[in-house]
Amino acid sequence: xxxxxxxxxxxxxxxxxxxxxxxxxxxxxxxxxxxxxxxxxxxxxxxxxxxxxxxxxxxxxxxxxxxxxxxxxxxxxxxxxxxxxxxxxxxxxxxxxxxxxxxxxxxxxxxxxxxxxxxxxxxxxxxxxxxxxxxxxxxxxxxxxxxxxxxxxxxxxxxxxxxxxxxxxxxxxxxxxxxxxxxxx
Numbered sequence: 001x002x003x004x005x006x007x008x009x010x011x012x013x014x015x016x017x018x019x020x021x022x023x024x025x026x027x028x029x030x031x032x033x034x035x036x037x038x039x040x041x042x043x044x045x046x047x048x049x050x051x052x053x054x055x056x057x058x059x060x061x062x063x064x065x066x067x068x069x070x071x072x073x074x075x076x077x078x079x080x081x082x083x084x085x086x087x088x089x090x091x092x093x094x095x096x097x098x099x100x101x102x103x104x105x106x107x108x109x110x111x112x113x114x115x116x117x118x119x120x121x122x123x124x125x126x127x128x129x130x131x132x133x134x135x136x137x138x139x140x141x142x143x144x145x146x147x148x149x150x151x152x153x154x155x156x157x158x159x160x161x162x163x164x165x166x167x168x169x170x171x172x173x174x175x176x177x178x179x180x181x182x183x184x185x
Contacts, residue, residue, distance in 0.1 A: 001026070001033040003094045009087040015039040020085035021077050022093075028070040037085055051078040051181040053093060057101035060172040061111050068108055072099045080182060103173055111171035117143055124163035134160035141165040 017039025025034045058071040076093055078084035124145035128134040142163035150158045
């Protein structure tokens with residue numbers, strides 16, 4: 001989907017909500033797009049007038065697959081205006097948005113499935129300066145190394161590198177960033 005192929009929202013039912021959102025996901029493997037437009041009611045927050053966009057690039061390799069799954073997506077939340085999640089808003093967002101990534105070229109070797117996985121010989125790095133939950137290494141039950149990083153405007157960069165006892169059934173890399181539209185500082 002591009003700005004020229006945004007479907008009409010004319011058949012959508014209008015609802016009163018405290019928060020409106022548009023989610024768009026492009027599956028680059030099979031060249032399809034999914035769109036979800038919804039309204040939600042919830043408690044008012046201190047940043048109730050802030051609209052934001054979070055684009056994402058995602059690559060995943062499952063244990064039984066050789067080809068990575070590639071998805072680009074965007075998540076738009078608006079709370080500042082009436083009908084802010086209409087098709088014209090989506091067209092403006094798509095016109096201004098460019099998602100570029102080189103996951104396949106540069107990072108595919110890092111998430112290649114290695115079987116059997118030996119946590120002790122994998123030498124997963126252990127480091128934590130994160131304010132969120134970072135599980136400790138569990139070399140007896142670990143199935144893959146895990147690292148996450150966040151860069152916050154107020155507190156700088158946070159990292160969690162570990163070999164946890166739980167993990168997903170696939171290897172993946174995801175990159176997201178958030179743009180607050182009402183405050184450009």
